[in-house]
Amino acid sequence: MEMSREKVAVVTGANKGLGYEIVKALCRKTTASYLTARNEEKGRRRSRTARTRPQAEIPSAGHPPKVYQTDQTLIVNFFSLVDFCETISPLMRNGGCIVNVSSSSGHLSRIPSQRLRERLKDENLSLDELKVLMQGYLLAVKHSRDVEDGWGESPYVVSKVGVNAYTFILHRRLAPRDIRVNCVHPGYIRTDMTKGEGNVLPEQGADVVVQVALSDSRGQYVWHNGTPVPWCGDDPRIWIDGKV
Numbered sequence: 001m002e003m004s005r006e007k008v009a010v011v012t013g014a015n016k017g018l019g020y021e022i023v024k025a026l027c028r029k030t031t032a033s034y035l036t037a038r039n040e041e042k043g044r045r046r047s048r049t050a051r052t053r054p055q056a057e058i059p060s061a062g063h064p065p066k067v068y069q070t071d072q073t074l075i076v077n078f079f080s081l082v083d084f085c086e087t088i089s090p091l092m093r094n095g096g097c098i099v100n101v102s103s104s105s106g107h108l109s110r111i112p113s114q115r116l117r118e119r120l121k122d123e124n125l126s127l128d129e130l131k132v133l134m135q136g137y138l139l140a141v142k143h144s145r146d147v148e149d150g151w152g153e154s155p156y157v158v159s160k161v162g163v164n165a166y167t168f169i170l171h172r173r174l175a176p177r178d179i180r181v182n183c184v185h186p187g188y189i190r191t192d193m194t195k196g197e198g199n200v201l202p203e204q205g206a207d208v209v210v211q212v213a214l215s216d217s218r219g220q221y222v223w224h225n226g227t228p229v230p231w232c233g234d235d236p237r238i239w240i241d242g243k244v
């Protein structure tokens with residue numbers, strides 16, 4: 001039987017911002033693109049303009065102080081992303097592709113402790129061990145030990161470093177099925193997350209994510225200008241963006 005050449009895409013967090021622009025761009029390049037949103041009504045409304053199919057509802061979160069903020073950041077950015085990839089990857093066709101939206105904050109150099117950096121970049125690190133590390137970080141925050149333990153100040157940084165570490169674990173695991181797994185820093189984009197600041201429009205930020213999704217890249221961390229960067233090397237904000 002001839003293999004289907006249909007391309008089907010699923011984009012999470014797609015009712016606005018970067019996700020919405022990614023799903024719009026993919027609508028032009030795939031047979032079917034699924035827009036997912038935690039709020040079903042918002043998702044339905046946006047899917048009408050993006051020409052996609054509305055999909056799942058994802059539970060919502062709240063606001064307050066550092067422990068709660070850290071829990072939420074890790075749950076949404078890291079643990080939920082892992083759960084989603086772990087659920088969907090067995091259903092994917094061989095030869096498919098996963099692109100995790102990371103950030104410049106996901107670069108390994110953002111973690112001050114060399115011991116932690118060595119652990120995170122270890123090619124033998126398993127997903128269970130990575131989860132234990134992330135749980136350890138949550139505990140460190142609860143005991144106000146996060147900075148002392150070498151994690152740095154930012155839960156967002158730790159969550160995105162976790163996303164990158166997971167991307168490389170998943171890449172190694174899915175390579176035998178020819179599933180390409182990459183992560184992308186999409187740039188500083190004008191969305192609600194940046195309160196409308198940023199130097200690129202969401203559709204420009206979406207370009208690099210879609211390019212990576214449709215390319216042959218595998219196991220790469222791709223910067224907003226399309227350059228694959230070493231995760232463990234010098235901070236690309238300095239050598240690409242010219243910032244300190």
Ligand SMILES: NC(=O)c1ccc[n+]([C@@H]2O[C@H](COP(=O)([O-])OP(=O)(O)OC[C@H]3O[C@@H](n4cnc5c(N)ncnc54)[C@H](OP(=O)(O)O)[C@@H]3O)[C@@H](O)[C@H]2O)c1
Binds near residue numbers: 039
């Ligand atoms: N903007 C940037 O400069 C920038 C730079 C680097 C990386 N990124 C990454 O790009 C991704 C998209 O960011 P964005 O700038 O497009 O942000 P955005 O415009 O605020 O959109 C965020 C999306 O995520 C959903 N979301 C937020 N909190 C959630 C939660 N607790 N549970 C489930 N869904 C939730 C939102 O749904 P609701 O509409 O229901 O809130 C929305 O669909 C994020 O992973 C971000 O870290 C952004």
